[in-house]
Amino acid sequence: MQVDKIRGPQTDQLFRAIxxxxxxxxxxxxxxxxxxxxxxQSMAQRFEVAHLLRLKKTYETIKKETGASTATIxxxxxxxxxxxxxxxxxxxxxxxxxxxxEPKK
Numbered sequence: 001m002q003v004d005k006i007r008g009p010q011t012d013q014l015f016r017a018i019x020x021x022x023x024x025x026x027x028x029x030x031x032x033x034x035x036x037x038x039x040x041q042s043m044a045q046r047f048e049v050a051h052l053l054r055l056k057k058t059y060e061t062i063k064k065e066t067g068a069s070t071a072t073i074x075x076x077x078x079x080x081x082x083x084x085x086x087x088x089x090x091x092x093x094x095x096x097x098x099x100x101x102e103p104k105k
Contacts, residue, residue: 059073
């Protein structure tokens with residue numbers, strides 16, 4: 001499993017703290033203290049790229065809508081194709097009526 005490369009006591013502590021967040025406002029406050037604005041924007045952008053890939057949007061459309069580079073779009077795409085299925089899992093919870101991403105065979 002690919003997550004082993006990030007696993008450790010400090011990461012466990014961070015993720016346990018995230019799991020304790022109770023609402024959106026608490027998330028905003030915690031991540032504002034924890035991360036730079038740029039880090040938060042980068043994570044949000046990658047997640048939106050994942051959402052648009054799931055909707056089968058073209059790289060050009062995704063680039064225009066998110067401002068993401070083709071390198072970022074490709075990285076997210078590789079996660080869909082070869083990753084831990086976490087993007088799909090979270091997006092299917094947020095948008096249960098949308099069709100899931102299907103990697104090229």
